[in-house]
Amino acid sequence: MSQHSQKRHSAWTAPFRWISGELSRIRLTVWLLIVMGVTMIVGSIFPQGYDADTYVSSWGEETYAALSKWGLLNLFHTKYFLILGGILLLNLLFCSLVRWFGRSGAGLARERPPAHAREIVLAGGHGESPRVQALSVLEARGYKILSSAGNVITARRGPWPEGVSLLYHIAMAVAIVGFILSALFSFEGDATLYPGEPQQIATVNAETGACRLGLVKADTTAWEDRYVTITLNEFITEWELDQKKEYERGLFNTKYEFLEHKYYPRDWMSELTVVDDDGKMRDALVEVNRPLRISGLTFYQMAYEQEFDVVVMKDTLEVERVRANAYEPFTLESIGGTFFPGTLRVGTLYQKYHDTEPVVPHTALKWQPPAPADTAAVEPPTEGIAAHGEETGETHGEEGAPVEDETSPPPPPEKIEIGDLSAGDPIELEGYTLLLENPYEASVLTYRHDPGVPVLYIAIIAFMIGLAIRTYWPSYRVNLWIEDSPTGVRGRLAFRATGMLGEPEEIERNLASALSGESR
Amino acid sequence: MDPAILLQRDAARLATEQVILSTALCAYGVAFIFYVLHFFGPRVRAFSRGATAALIGAAALQTVVIIIRTISKGASPFQSLYESLSWFAWTCVVAYLVIEWRRNVRLPGFFVTIFAGGAVLYALLGQSPEIKPLFPALQSAWFFWHVAIAFASYAIFVVAFSVEISYLLQLLLWKLGWKRDYGLTRENISRFHRSVHQLVLLGFPMLTFGVMSGAAWANEAWGVYWQWDPKETWSLITWVVFALYLHTRVRPRWRGAPSSVIMVLAFACMVTTFVGVSWLAKLFGLPSLHLYG
Numbered sequence: 001m002s003q004h005s006q007k008r009h010s011a012w013t014a015p016f017r018w019i020s021g022e023l024s025r026i027r028l029t030v031w032l033l034i035v036m037g038v039t040m041i042v043g044s045i046f047p048q049g050y051d052a053d054t055y056v057s058s059w060g061e062e063t064y065a066a067l068s069k070w071g072l073l074n075l076f077h078t079k080y081f082l083i084l085g086g087i088l089l090l091n092l093l094f095c096s097l098v099r100w101f102g103r104s105g106a107g108l109a110r111e112r113p114p115a116h117a118r119e120i121v122l123a124g125g126h127g128e129s130p131r132v133q134a135l136s137v138l139e140a141r142g143y144k145i146l147s148s149a150g151n152v153i154t155a156r157r158g159p160w161p162e163g164v165s166l167l168y169h170i171a172m173a174v175a176i177v178g179f180i181l182s183a184l185f186s187f188e189g190d191a192t193l194y195p196g197e198p199q200q201i202a203t204v205n206a207e208t209g210a211c212r213l214g215l216v217k218a219d220t221t222a223w224e225d226r227y228v229t230i231t232l233n234e235f236i237t238e239w240e241l242d243q244k245k246e247y248e249r250g251l252f253n254t255k256y257e258f259l260e261h262k263y264y265p266r267d268w269m270s271e272l273t274v275v276d277d278d279g280k281m282r283d284a285l286v287e288v289n290r291p292l293r294i295s296g297l298t299f300y301q302m303a304y305e306q307e308f309d310v311v312v313m314k315d316t317l318e319v320e321r322v323r324a325n326a327y328e329p330f331t332l333e334s335i336g337g338t339f340f341p342g343t344l345r346v347g348t349l350y351q352k353y354h355d356t357e358p359v360v361p362h363t364a365l366k367w368q369p370p371a372p373a374d375t376a377a378v379e380p381p382t383e384g385i386a387a388h389g390e391e392t393g394e395t396h397g398e399e400g401a402p403v404e405d406e407t408s409p410p411p412p413p414e415k416i417e418i419g420d421l422s423a424g425d426p427i428e429l430e431g432y433t434l435l436l437e438n439p440y441e442a443s444v445l446t447y448r449h450d451p452g453v454p455v456l457y458i459a460i461i462a463f464m465i466g467l468a469i470r471t472y473w474p475s476y477r478v479n480l481w482i483e484d485s486p487t488g489v490r491g492r493l494a495f496r497a498t499g500m501l502g503e504p505e506e507i508e509r510n511l512a513s514a515l516s517g518e519s520r
Numbered sequence: 521m522d523p524a525i526l527l528q529r530d531a532a533r534l535a536t537e538q539v540i541l542s543t544a545l546c547a548y549g550v551a552f553i554f555y556v557l558h559f560f561g562p563r564v565r566a567f568s569r570g571a572t573a574a575l576i577g578a579a580a581l582q583t584v585v586i587i588i589r590t591i592s593k594g595a596s597p598f599q600s601l602y603e604s605l606s607w608f609a610w611t612c613v614v615a616y617l618v619i620e621w622r623r624n625v626r627l628p629g630f631f632v633t634i635f636a637g638g639a640v641l642y643a644l645l646g647q648s649p650e651i652k653p654l655f656p657a658l659q660s661a662w663f664f665w666h667v668a669i670a671f672a673s674y675a676i677f678v679v680a681f682s683v684e685i686s687y688l689l690q691l692l693l694w695k696l697g698w699k700r701d702y703g704l705t706r707e708n709i710s711r712f713h714r715s716v717h718q719l720v721l722l723g724f725p726m727l728t729f730g731v732m733s734g735a736a737w738a739n740e741a742w743g744v745y746w747q748w749d750p751k752e753t754w755s756l757i758t759w760v761v762f763a764l765y766l767h768t769r770v771r772p773r774w775r776g777a778p779s780s781v782i783m784v785l786a787f788a789c790m791v792t793t794f795v796g797v798s799w800l801a802k803l804f805g806l807p808s809l810h811l812y813g
Contacts, residue, residue, distance in 0.1 A: 026770055033764040037757050044753040044797075076748045188743065240653040264653040288656035289741050300743040352530075353523035448743045456745065460732045467725045500722055 024094035032088050039084065043075040077183070085176055092173040096166050113481045113492035118508070122482065122491045123517025130489040131482055137514050143478060151482045158475030161498045168466030175459035182452030190446045192305055193232035193270065200227040201447060203277045203295045226277040228295050233273060233283075235304065235443040237347030238266040239359055263345055270301060270443040286445060296449050303444040306344035308361070310421065313433040326363060335430050340366040340415060346439045361439040362422035366415040367429065474502025478511065491515060530592065534649055537588050540581055541606065541644060547578035548609075548637030555630035562702045568626050575613055575629065578636070582610040593651045596664045598671060601798075602647035608794070609636035609643075611675035619679055619719070625703045625712060627690065628682035635678050662737035670730030674790060676723035677762075680716045681787040684780060687713045716783060717769050724762055731755050750800075754793040761786040 022028065046067060055064040055073060064073075071078040122130035134153060135145060143155035191199055203226045241261050269287035276282075277295040286292045292299040306326035312319050312334050324330040326344045331337070342364040349359045419427050427434040479494040493512055497504030554571035561567055585606060589597040598607040616632040690704050704712055734755065739745035746752060765782045768774040 026767055030764060030767050030774075033760050033767065037760045037764070040753050040757045040760070043748060044750045044757070047750075048748045242653055265656055266653060267656050267659070289660040291740060291743065298743060300741070302743075353526045446743050450745075453739065453745065457736075460736075464725065464729060464732065467728060471721050471725050500718060 020094050020098070023090050024098040025091075026095075028091050029088075029095070032084065032091060036084060036088070039075065039081060042072065046072045046075070048076060049074055082180075082183070085179065089173055089176040092169050092176070096169045096173065100166055113479070114494055117479075117481065117492040117494040118512055120491045120493055120512050120516045121487070122489045122515055130491075133517075134480060134482070134491065134515055137511075138478065138480075141511065141514070143476075153478070153480040153482070155478045155480075156475065157478075158499065158502075159469050159473055161470060161475050161477075164466050164470040168463045168470065171459045171463035171466055175456055175463065178452040178455035178459055180452070181455055182450050186448065186450040186452065188446060188448040188450075190302065190444060191230070193230060193235075193272075193443045193445060195232050195234065195442070198229050198231040200229050201297065202227055203297055203449070226295070228277055228297065229275040230299075230445075231273045232443050233271040235268070235270050235441045237268045237304065237441065239345055239347060239349050240264045240266040241349055241351040241354075265343075266350055268301060268304060268347075268443075270445065286443075297447045298449070299445045299447045301443070302446045305442040305444060306346075306439070307442075308344055308363070308439045309437040310339070311435040311437050313426070313435065314431070319432070335367075335432055336370040337413075338368045340368070341421065344439055344441070346441065360422055360424045361436055362420040362425075363436065365418050365421040365427065365434075367418045368415045369413045371412055372410075470498065472499055472501050474499035474504075476502065476504065476507060480515070530651075533588060533592055534651070537585050537592075538644070538649060540588070541585050541640060544578045544581035544585065545637060545640045545644060547574050547581060548633055548640060550574040551578060552630070552633045552637060555626065555633055558626055559630060560700075562626075562700050571626060571629055571633075572617075572620065575617065575633065579610060579613045579617065582606060582613070582640075586610060589651075595654075596668065598667050599654060599658070599663070600647070600650075600652065602643045602649050604667070604671070605639040605643035605647065608671055608674060609639040611671050612636045612639075612678045615672075615675040616679045616682065619683070619715070623712065623715060625686070627686035627702045627704070628679065631682035631685055632679060635682075657741045660737055660741060662733055662740065666730060666733040666737055669726050669733070673723040673726035673730055674794060676719050676726070677787060677790050680719035680723065681783065683712070683719065684716045684783045684787075687716070688780060717766075717779075720762060720765060720783070720786075724766060727759055727762060731759050750797045751793065754789065754797050758786065758789040758793045761789050 050073070052064065052068075055068070059067075067073050071080065075081060122134055131148075131153075135148060138145060138153065138155045141157065143157045145153065145155050147154040189201070191201055193199055240263070242264055267288060269285055269290075272284045272286060272292070274282060274284050274292070274294055284292050284294070286299050286301045288301050291301075308324055308326075310322045310324050310330065310332065312321070312332055314334070320332055320334045322330055322332060324339075324341055326341055329338050329340050332339065344361065344363045345359050346361040347359055349357050418429055421427060421434055421436045423436045423439070475498045477496045481492040481494075483490050483492070493508075493515065495504070495508040495511070497507070551571050551574035554567050554574055557564070558567040558571055586597045589603060589606075593599075598604045612632055613636045616629060620626060620629060686702075687709065690702065690709060693700070694706075734752070735745040738747070738752075761782060765779060765786050768779040768782055
């Protein structure tokens with residue numbers, strides 16, 4: 001803001017001017033960015049946002065308490081970080097306002113030319129004065145005349161750089177508003193869907209924190225609970241079988257050998273019937289990377305739950321049947337020990353150069369045999385707090401590993417890979433035959449309502465457009481001071497270019513020669 | 521045709537690709553030697569031309585590798601770390617060759633060759649070349665644009681960093697009284713240094729798109745656009761430090777040493793985002809959504 005205009009302000013605006021002056025400083029932007037960068041580095045060192053048990057089991061109570069006290073485990077949701085974001089928002093807004101009010105004249109020329117202004121002799125022609133001729137040269141070259149008062153002509157070709165800069169700074173401020181909306185009004189949850197069993201999910205009620213913007217105000221009691229109803233018709237899983245190749249690698253001598261096949265998840269999706277919170281019913285599909293949007297909620301295909309029967313046979317007779325879940329250890333009375341299943345592979349199989357076929361349901365199975373009788377009473381060491389040794393009183397070596405002594409219990413038996421528990425190909429173990437039957441999958445969806453997302457999308461698009469225009473699209477601004485001299489009418493040309501895709505030197509040279517009548 | 525034969529053919533193609541990439545690595549080695557020779561004898565045209573020719577050769581060989589890879593898998597050639605490193609090296613060299621052609625200064629080539637050659641060496645000796653199926657979360661239209669444009673920005677920042685280091689090196693050499701002519705004079709060195717700013721200006725919108733497209737993709741795949749995962753956080757740190765660099769260029773008094781220091785820091789952040797975070801997360805068992813396989 002110029003000194004002249006500042007004088008016109010009355011004294012009561014002085015505090016505002018001081019605040020706006022401080023908040024619009026680039027120096028403040030620089031310091032804010034430094035502080036934000038350092039804060040984020042600190043936040044990246046400590047895993048963020050996990051529940052207390054996870055931290056305690058990894059680091060112990062004391063470390064967790066100390067880090068938690070300083071807010072280091074949820075740093076990006078602390079008041080400190082929100083305040084930092086708020087100041088950055090104010091900085092962006094005030095910078096934008098200053099640009100708008102301070103430079104809306106699009107960089108009109110000063111009274112005197114700067115030292116670097118190029119000196120040229122202006123040519124007249126066709127009975128016109130050099131000044132009129134200069135205006136017509138500029139207009140003929142696509143320049144927009146911004147001002148031609150007095151002895152100075154100001155013109156611009158291309159987008160208004162300050163205006164574009166203003167656009168992406170405002171977009172940035174809007175993005176911060178979007179983040180704040182997300183932080184204040186979003187909610188999320190998850191739902192496990194079993195085939196044919198409808199499930200209701202609240203879109204607006206007291207539990208959601210009355211967060212549906214536009215539908216409900218803070219007092220939820222005035223509103224009836226609103227729900228969407230979702231029924232899983234079918235859960236579909238697809239697998240891809242890859243031929244694993246083992247390479248013996250030298251820089252110029254690569255040998256390969258085919259090894260066993262390996263299963264990779266290809267896709268999983270849920271075919272649903274949904275009833276929105278206005279009662280309209282429709283069929284829908286949710287897939288990884290293809291969420292379903294309904295009644296202000298967005299549903300994502302996140303995971304699945306898998307169950308199956310483990311059947312134990314002896315001499316073709318069934319002796320035991322246990323319902324097991326993927327990834328959850330189970331025991332069998334007939335065999336003993338603990339069994340550790342992996343993912344249940346069921347659904348459709350894709351393989352390169354082969355036809356698609358159904359997967360024979362199976363899961364990789366490990367077995368930990370029962371401990372020897374004399375150590376059976378000893379509990380195996382557990383992960384978590386006990387692993388730190390504080391509660392168990394273990395002695396630790398240099399690397400934190402327990403030091404063996406005479407009182408240490410023997411380690412539990414190793415887990416043994418016993419093959420794939422399958423519906424088609426039984427496993428023989430300890431004289432028994434193990435089979436898999438009745439595989440069953442449920443779909444796990446997560447859902448989220450986030451009113452900040454549309455705001456962010458708009459802000460991001462505006463930001464990208466503004467930034468791209470400002471950075472790449474050439475814009476040229478010309479200030480031409482016209483002076484009479486004994487040798488004719490002289491001009492001083494100040495040329496400023498922005499935008500990387502321009503050729504400013506060539507354009508300035510050509511413009512100077514056109515103004516001096518050397519080329520038109 | 522018998523699937524077994526087709527698989528055998530795929531494997532043979534991969535082995536061939538490895539040989540070509542190894543040859544490209546040798547070309548990087550040759551380019552590096554020529555750049556070292558150019559450093560000591562900048563007026564010997566054979567050195568400078570040899571360096572450029574070797575670098576062009578390496579880039580051409582890598583182009584062949586990338587084409588083979590794209591055909592083999594029928595998808596974009598930057599989906600595993602092996603592929604990403606190769607792609608990174610290629611984009612760096614291509615971006616640098618454009619700058620070398622425009623500015624006719626070869627000092628930064630020394631540094632670019634180290635980065636590109638190092639990436640290819642690590643890919644060849646440290647990563648599996650196998651083409652594996654993509655995890656469902658990675659099967660998205662965002663993948664191509666997110667990775668391709670983010671890598672383009674990385675390549676541009678590598679070249680910008682190399683120009684910055686060359687600028688600082690030239691200043692140091694003048695201070696030490698080293699009077700070799702690398703095409704830089706006290707008159708034109710400011711213009712040469714300005715090209716760092718120009719390059720960062722070129723790459724910054726791409727980096728911005730990389731970060732934002734990643735957030736949009738996360739919103740589609742995981743239902744949350746930002747989770748402060750270490751990789752996400754470091755990508756934002758990189759963005760913030762480059763934004764800081766651009767703001768320091770606004771004020772004349774910050775354009776010298778402060779902006780150079782911030783440029784170096786920004787580059788360090790970029791490297792941390794690219795390889796450091798995943799490496800540290802695996803090393804220390806830190807949870808990260810961006811670790812696959």
